[in-house]
Amino acid sequence: HLQLVESGGSSVQSGGSLTLSCAASGDTYSNYCMGWFRQAPGKEREGLAAIDIDGDTSYAHSVLGRFTISRDNAQNTLYLQMNSLKPEDTAMYYCAADSSRFFQGFYGGTWSAWGQGTQVTVSS
Secondary structure (H helix, E strand, O other): OOOEEEEEEEEEEEEOOOOEEEEEEOOOHOEEEEEEEEOOOOOOOEEEEEEOOOEEEEEEEOOOOOEEEEEEEOOEEEEEEHEEEEEEEEOOEEEEOOOOOOOOOOOOOOOOEEEOOEEEEOOO
């Protein structure tokens, strides 16, 4: 069973950048499709980006062109580079793992492992 721990969340001003990290342990990380999600207070959880075992990526429209997902299988780490941050990006950010290996959708996949989250706050 994969365990995930996010880090890198912070408070930044609008237009700034952040890189989130997600350290994985407990199973063969390279066998999982990985994703980033976020949830703001009072809102539903939103899928943002995913990367499958071949390195193919998928993005939500809301972050396309601003966020970049990547993975380092040697370091068992997932990243989310976030640029041009906006106040509406304020949320708790979570990484997740899907044992399906290939992206099945943010809501159609089997996201079986989740981290505890890291807070991102963007001020105007």
